[in-house]
Amino acid sequence: MKLRNLGAYLQERFAPVNMGLFVVLFFTVRGVASVACAEGRCPPHPDGPALAALGALATVSFFFRLRVFDEEKDYALDAVHHPQRVLQTGRVTLPQLRALAWAGAALELGWSAVRGMDTVALWAVALGYSLLMRAEFGVGQWLRARLVLYALSHMLIMPLVVWWVFSAYTRGIPFDFKYLPLLWLLSLLGGFSFELARKLHAPAAERAGVDSYSQALGYGRALGLTVAVLLAGGAVQALLLRTLHARPVAYAVLAGLLAAGLALYAVAARRPHEGRLRQAERVVSLVMLTSYLAVLVEVYGLGK
Numbered sequence: 001m002k003l004r005n006l007g008a009y010l011q012e013r014f015a016p017v018n019m020g021l022f023v024v025l026f027f028t029v030r031g032v033a034s035v036a037c038a039e040g041r042c043p044p045h046p047d048g049p050a051l052a053a054l055g056a057l058a059t060v061s062f063f064f065r066l067r068v069f070d071e072e073k074d075y076a077l078d079a080v081h082h083p084q085r086v087l088q089t090g091r092v093t094l095p096q097l098r099a100l101a102w103a104g105a106a107l108e109l110g111w112s113a114v115r116g117m118d119t120v121a122l123w124a125v126a127l128g129y130s131l132l133m134r135a136e137f138g139v140g141q142w143l144r145a146r147l148v149l150y151a152l153s154h155m156l157i158m159p160l161v162v163w164w165v166f167s168a169y170t171r172g173i174p175f176d177f178k179y180l181p182l183l184w185l186l187s188l189l190g191g192f193s194f195e196l197a198r199k200l201h202a203p204a205a206e207r208a209g210v211d212s213y214s215q216a217l218g219y220g221r222a223l224g225l226t227v228a229v230l231l232a233g234g235a236v237q238a239l240l241l242r243t244l245h246a247r248p249v250a251y252a253v254l255a256g257l258l259a260a261g262l263a264l265y266a267v268a269a270r271r272p273h274e275g276r277l278r279q280a281e282r283v284v285s286l287v288m289l290t291s292y293l294a295v296l297v298e299v300y301g302l303g304k
Helices: 003-013 016-038 049-081 094-115 117-134 140-144 147-155 157-167 180-198 213-217 219-243 248-270 274-300
Strands: none
Touching: 016 049, 016 157, 016 180, 016 274, 049 094, 049 117, 049 157, 094 117, 117 157, 140 147, 147 157, 147 180, 147 213, 157 180, 180 219, 180 274, 213 219, 219 248, 219 274, 248 274
16 A cells, blocks of 8 residues: 555545544543542553553544444445545555554554553453444444434444543543543533534535435434534533633633534524535534643643
8 A cells, every 4th residue: 555545545534633633532531530640539650751642642543443444334335425535446445444453453452551451451342342333233224224323322432432541541440420421421422513513414415325414304403403412512511621620711712612603503594504514513623622622721731
């Protein structure tokens, strides 16, 4: 496989911005775990920049494998609807992507082993669930006919990844009731709101054979669900910031982004327009990214 073809594939299907988001997710979970440990819930493991960088790479690797699983499941359908893609044109192949994905699994296992056997155990749980996702839980046809349930079943991987990373900076299998549930919900709702937003289309922009929540639920219901999940994620973010004793500016940024998203969706509800929905999708992605960055700022005391 030529490096330029791999680069083209990554830019198309696993872009640097996605990798950056997963790096931010890793450091957010690591930071909150360190706060829990500092409060006496658990003694922290020794950690350094090199090991932290390896953990961030392991997190990116895990999500890259999920992308490869999706490519395997959807290859035939994408060949019909997206024949121009790098994979579909043969510039990279599924065997090549599988080899990279499972090489990454070795990296994840190695980092987990350094952090402790409990981290290995939770990595194995997350890996096992991802394999169930790959098999579509043995009910793929039934599940694909229920698009929201399909998406939710796949989004449950997010709390498992959070638990895996959190365990790397605690002792034992962590059952922190102050921070961990909020991180679980933040990752789940943030990912779900973005998934809904990116597959919400104006009626005129729908394409036959291409799944969307607006087709599955109807435009109004899909828009309403997207807004509801976005607001729920914002509420969880506010609770986490409150638990971390955040400064008022963090709430102000969150409120501003949520208000921008709500305004765009309110206009789109009255006058469906694909361009406006794509603007709203970008705002939703900013809410997700900012939610993690705000926690990082508070955890590490940046600007204090």
